[in-house]
Amino acid sequence: MFDEIAARIRQGKRTIAFPRGEPVLPELFRGLPAFGAGKCAAGCRRCMDACPCGAIEAGDGKPAVDMGKCLFCTDCAAACGTGGIGFSREHRIAASRRGDLIFRGGPPPEVLALGGDRGILKRSFKLRQVSAAGCNACEADVNVLNTVVFDLGRFGVQFVASPRHADGILVTGPVSRNMLLGLKKTWEAVPSPKAVIAVGACAISGGIFAGGEVMNGVDGVLPVDLYVPGCPPHPITILDGILRLLGRAG
Amino acid sequence: MIWRKARNCEAVPLAELEPAGFEEFREAVAAGVRAGFRISALFGCPERRLGGEEGRIRIFAALTDDFSGLVLLACSSVRESFQSLTPDCPQAHMFEREIHEQWGPRPEGHPWLKPVRFHDSYEGGRKSPEVGCADFFRIHGEEVHEVAVGPVHAGIIEPGHFRFQCHGENVHHLEISLGYQHRGVERALAGGPDRRTIHLMETLAGDTTAGHAAAYCQALEALAGRTAPPAALSLRGIALELERMANHTGDLGALANDVGYLPTASFCGRLRGDFLNMTALLCGNRFGRGLVAPFGSSFGLDGRMAADLTRRLDSTFKDVENAAGLLWDTSSVMSRFEGTGRISTEACLDLGIVGPAARASGVDRDVRRDFPSGVFRFVQIPVSTWETGDVFGRAIVRWLEIRRSAEFVRRVAASMPAGDRVAASAPALAPSAIAVSLVEGWRGEICHAAVTDRAGKFAVYKVVDPSFHNWFGLAMALRGQQISDFPLCNKSFNLSYCGHDL
Structure with a gap:
């Protein structure tokens, strides 16, 4: 037992200050898209042509990025070569409305706090996670919220084993045909009032698998309340989205 | 000798890899495995895509020799069916099921020719059964019972189905049925x-x-x-x-x-x-x-x-x-x-x-x-x-x-x-x-x-993916174990569902 106590002291307190303090993100972190100050050359479509997911619309002078499709992969930035498109270090990119994920510059999208009868979920929010053909990257970075670093439990948010105990589901993956029934049954087993969170480009739009043997995401299968873009989203982005959905982050 | 020996990451012209007769190919693979080589890949490709005859499937084998560091390549060509390798060479069992599911040719004599990923075939128009609907191996007898787990598991993990044949706490057999994560990656890569x-x-x-x-x-x-x-x-x-x-x-x-x-x-x-x-x-x-x-x-x-x-x-x-x-x-x-x-x-x-x-x-x-x-x-x-x-x-x-x-x-x-x-x-x-x-x-x-x-x-x-080889290892590890030790055994392998399901 003394060994455990010594180890506990040695390993130290590791829970981050977020959301009170600013999160520590890697220097090369790829967050909210950023655009160059000037206008794009007329008719230039290099970023659009390079995008593996068709997330970019090379519009009139400025591109628009659909973050629901974007893999945050930098292929567009490399193709542009003039600094016209890239990524900022802004981690707050979750949204309540699918349309708000189409980003043309300006502030990050908005997350609306759950209201009405779902307002009661604010202080105790139990989630059932369903991986519907996720590649285990989104799953891993959702799971990491349970570690001492993020300590999700301190917000009254918890992942539970049974949908009967849950107030909502958090879905990852493009929703394979073979998981469609499992996903629907899980959702039906959750008592109302309830919410749906779609995490990752796959769950939002099918991501890189769109058009394959998948349903192209959760939309059209279940009513989504929160979209968290990324491939995979950083855990801080997921946590920030959940807290704002609960009306608990400034 | 039908093998073309290659190094890891060596491009070999298909011209140097003439399709062998299937019987010769089958014997060579079985003999290779008996000699201690591993089947690293055994897969099909429509002959049409290689400029060959419509309706035939080219079967490629890549055996690996851990001692010499060589990759042994060979191929053959089949139509509706071929004689299964699995009875002589258990390593081939998943690969043959996969060839059948993807391209159609039937490995005759395969001991359990079940779906791997539950998708419609890429050639030949064969329809897949509903996911998870397979002829599970069963044990009959007094107080023998079956435990079914998944596809949705009690945690933040990928989906898959496990079917245990138990007698009390004791697991006699575990059958693992996957495919829930299938996204059609190989089809998208072609x-x-x-x-x-x-x-x-x-x-x-x-x-x-x-x-x-x-x-x-x-x-x-x-x-x-x-x-x-x-x-x-x-x-x-x-x-x-x-x-x-x-x-x-x-x-x-x-x-x-x-x-x-x-x-x-x-x-x-x-x-x-x-x-x-x-x-x-x-x-x-x-x-x-x-x-x-x-x-x-x-x-x-x-x-x-x-x-x-x-x-x-x-x-x-x-x-x-x-x-x-x-x-x-x-x-x-x-x-x-x-x-x-x-x-x-x-x-x-x-x-x-x-x-x-x-x-x-x-x-x-x-x-x-x-x-x-x-x-x-x-x-x-x-x-x-x-x-x-x-x-x-x-x-x-x-x-x-x-x-x-x-x-x-x-x-x-x-x-x-x-x-x-x-x-x-x-x-x-x-x-x-x-x-x-x-x-x-x-x-x-x-x-x-x-x-x-x-x-x-x-x-x-x-x-x-390594999981393609190893899922069956987990099933073997569970034999004679208590069912309550499944999570521990499973975690000790920690295999990929999507890597298997592709």
Whole structure:
């Protein structure tokens, strides 16, 4: 037992200050898209042509990025070569409305706090996670919220084993045909009032698998309340989205 | 002799690989396996895509010889059916089921020809049954009962279905039925490479982003007759070993959690993230997206980053050593680890088990040593093995590998080659050729086999994740165990669902 106590002291307190303090993100972190100050050359479509997911619309002078499709992969930035498109270090990119994920510059999208009868979920929010053909990257970075670093439990948010105990589901993956029934049954087993969170480009739009043997995401299968873009989203982005959905982050 | 001997990542013109008669092919594969070679890949490709006859399927075999480091290639051609290899050679069982499911030809005499992934066939219009609706192996008798688990599991994990045949607590047989994660990756890869290809590789199994991306890059570079610059190869090696340390550390924590030993579970949860953050230091993404790219990556490791990486690695490594050490020193943990979920050396050899699961059963095989490519040709990593084949063996092998990977990263980071990060231009791929690329991912051997058509596009791109070999190993490990030990045994393998389902 003394060994455990010594180890506990040695390993130290590791829970981050977020959301009170600013999160520590890697220097090369790829967050909210950023655009160059000037206008794009007329008719230039290099970023659009390079995008593996068709997330970019090379519009009139400025591109628009659909973050629901974007893999945050930098292929567009490399193709542009003039600094016209890239990524900022802004981690707050979750949204309540699918349309708000189409980003043309300006502030990050908005997350609306759950209201009405779902307002009661604010202080105790139990989630059932369903991986519907996720590649285990989104799953891993959702799971990491349970570690001492993020300590999700301190917000009254918890992942539970049974949908009967849950107030909502958090879905990852493009929703394979073979998981469609499992996903629907899980959702039906959750008592109302309830919410749906779609995490990752796959769950939002099918991501890189769109058009394959998948349903192209959760939309059209279940009513989504929160979209968290990324491939995979950083855990801080997921946590920030959940807290704002609960009306608990400034 | 029908074999064309090749090295890892050598492009072989299909002209040097004449299709053999199927009987000769079958005998050669069976004889090869009897001689100790492994089936790393056995897959089909429509002859039409190779300029051959409509309605026929070319079957390729890639056997690997761990001792000589050679990849043995051969092929044959079949129509509606062929005589199954599985009765003589159990390693072939999943591959033959896959060939039948994807392309149609029926392996006659296969002992359990069930769906692998439950999808409609890519040729011939065969419809798949509903997912999970299979003819499960059953035991009958008084008080024998069946336990069904999944596809949705009680945790943040991927879906799959497990069917146990039990007598009281005792598991007589576990059948694993997957396919829920099937996204049609191989179908999407055919006709490539294109702008989506590398991203499909990175998400084949998201926790093995570097592993699958590296295997793809090597295959592509082999077919293009061009290697990535030395700096890119070193970075690839670092990415692979960081990925291994992150996952192994996470697994040690998860094993501790499954026996209710919370200190290590808690510490390793954090420490796994520290390794992921080291990968993010290199490229901004915790899973290394974009870090490993064909012909080199725009990301690099300068002196300042290398110093930062080494400093973080040293600190995290000491904490992992401390957290893992608690496991070995705690008798209640050891009594749960030791003797649980044992799989014999013979079973590993017969089934072609790879990675830490094989090494924990005394099977001395590791692609990094046996088929070295990239930076592993210059900086060797000693192979870590154990003899017991139980949960403890699989845990201690992970810890030994973490130690050796940390040493490797320190060495490579301290001597990063100067020069370009990306090769000047990306040449076209050799037409009508095959390249087999092997990488030791953290779960074991990753095998990619790319076959190009006459235009130099992928006629078929075969992916064999280590989980494809190892899921059956988990089923074997459960035999005679208590069903309550399933989570622990499962975690000690920690296999990929999406890597299997593709």
